[in-house]
């Protein structure tokens with residue numbers, strides 16, 4: 711199973727456009743990400759991986775995606791060079807989840823084969839440069855919502871947010887990518 715996990719604003723903004731997130735630490739979302747991903751295979755684009763240095767826990771199984779066959783992120787990190795390798799891993803590890811943790815290029819690549827989307831929607835107004843970086847548009851008819859948690863703005867987070875869980879409708883997957 712392939713899951714995409716991402717935090718975005720209502721316009722699908724996920725990155726500033728100059729590296730990094732458009733918002734500063736949101737504790738509740740960070741916790742949600744950590745809980746959902748704990749102990750799973752985490753597929754990460756090379757640029758996001760380099761932003762996340764030092765972040766991984768011993769239980770995580772990070773897999774870095776790069777086109778560079780000589781990229782060496784260190785002994786504990788697996789490397790993949792194309793989507794076929796990811797799909798092969800996913801079918802080898804039947805029953806286990808591969809969680810795609812970004813960034814935008816990785817989301818675009820894997821959305822057509824995603825089984826599940828775990829999305830944090832932030833209802834705020836966030837800065838972006840050079841146009842920003844966006845999560846790809848998904849078709850509402852391809853996914854069904856199976857869970858939702860809503861949080862109002864409070865003294866710690868000045869905007870409301872929703873954790874949205876979507877699962878793919880049978881037969882809507884596009885494997886020709």
Ligand SMILES: NC(=O)c1ccc[n+]([C@@H]2O[C@H](COP(=O)([O-])OP(=O)(O)OC[C@H]3O[C@@H](n4cnc5c(N)ncnc54)[C@H](OP(=O)(O)O)[C@@H]3O)[C@@H](O)[C@H]2O)c1
Pocket residue numbers: 715716717718723724725726727728729730731754755756757758759761775776777778781790791792793811812813814815816817819843
């Ligand atoms: N809000 C969120 O939830 C969230 C989550 C994660 C990241 N982000 C943000 O997203 C931004 C980074 O996204 P990004 O799109 O610039 O970079 P990215 O997706 O993290 O990484 C892109 C890199 O992945 C590799 N890659 C992409 N497609 C590939 C393919 N088909 N085969 C093999 N390798 C492939 C390439 O690495 P090589 O160049 O080494 O070949 C490419 O440069 C940052 O601003 C980050 O903060 C946001």
